[in-house]
Amino acid sequence: MSNTMNRIEVRKTIRVILDSIDKSRRLKETVESVKDELIDLTLEEQEISEHDFYKISSVLSTQSRSPLWENYFIKKHDCERVNKNEDRGDFEKNGRYYEYKSSGSNQNNSVNILQIRPWQDCDYIIQSISDDRATTFVLTHAEMMLEMERLKASPIHGTSKALEDNKTIEYGMRVKRGSADWDRWINSYRKADDIF
Numbered sequence: 197m198s199n200t201m202n203r204i205e206v207r208k209t210i211r212v213i214l215d216s217i218d219k220s221r222r223l224k225e226t227v228e229s230v231k232d233e234l235i236d237l238t239l240e241e242q243e244i245s246e247h248d249f250y251k252i253s254s255v256l257s258t259q260s261r262s263p264l265w266e267n268y269f270i271k272k273h274d275c276e277r278v279n280k281n282e283d284r285g286d287f288e289k290n291g292r293y294y295e296y297k298s299s300g301s302n303q304n305n306s307v308n309i310l311q312i313r314p315w316q317d318c319d320y321i322i323q324s325i326s327d328d329r330a331t332t333f334v335l336t337h338a339e340m341m342l343e344m345e346r347l348k349a350s351p352i353h354g355t356s357k358a359l360e361d362n363k364t365i366e367y368g369m370r371v372k373r374g375s376a377d378w379d380r381w382i383n384s385y386r387k388a389d390d391i392f
C-alpha cells in the first residue's frame with residue numbers, strides 16, 4: 197500500500213514539475229518578446245522601475261540577459277559604445293575605456309567573470325545582478341590584474357598545448373557572494389551613484 201502511495205506522490209510531483217516548466221517557458225518567451233523595449237520602458241518612459249527591470253530580465257537565459265544588462269548600463273550612464281576592432285573593451289566614458297561584465301543569480305552563488313582579456317587597455321565594470329538590483333564594482337586595469345592573481349583566474353578556452361604561445365588568452369574567475377573576497381570587493385571596488 198505504501199508503495200502505491202509513493203507512486204501517487206511521485207506522479208503528483210512530476211505533474212507539478214511539468215506544469216512549472218511549461219509556465220516558465222511561456223514566461224521566458226513572453227519576456228524575450230519584449231526585451232528590446234525594456235530599456236526604454238525603464239529609462240525613457242519610466243513605466244517600469246529599475247527594480248522591476250532586473251526582476252523581469254532575470255528570467256531570461258544568460259545569453260539573452262547579459263547583452264540586455266550591458267545595453268541598459270551603457271544607455272543609463274550615457275556611455276559611447278566602442279567598435280570591437282579597437283580592442284579596448286565595450287564602451288568609453290569621459291575619455292576612459294571599460295569592459296563590462298555581469299553575472300546574475302546562479303547555483304554557486306558567485307559572480308562569474310568570464311572572457312577577461314588582459315591585453316586590452318581598459319578598466320572594468322562588473323555587475324552582480326540579483327533578482328531586483330545591481331551591485332556595481334569598478335576596477336582599474338591594474339586592480340583587475342591583481343584580482344586575477346588573488347582569485348586564481350584560469351584560461352576559459354583551449355587546451356594547455358594550444359595556449360602555450362598564445363598571447364591573447366581569455367580568463368575567467370569568480371567571487372562568491374558573502375565570502376571574504378566579496379566583502380573585500382564591496383569595501384574596495386563597489387560604486388553606487390558615483391560610478392564615473
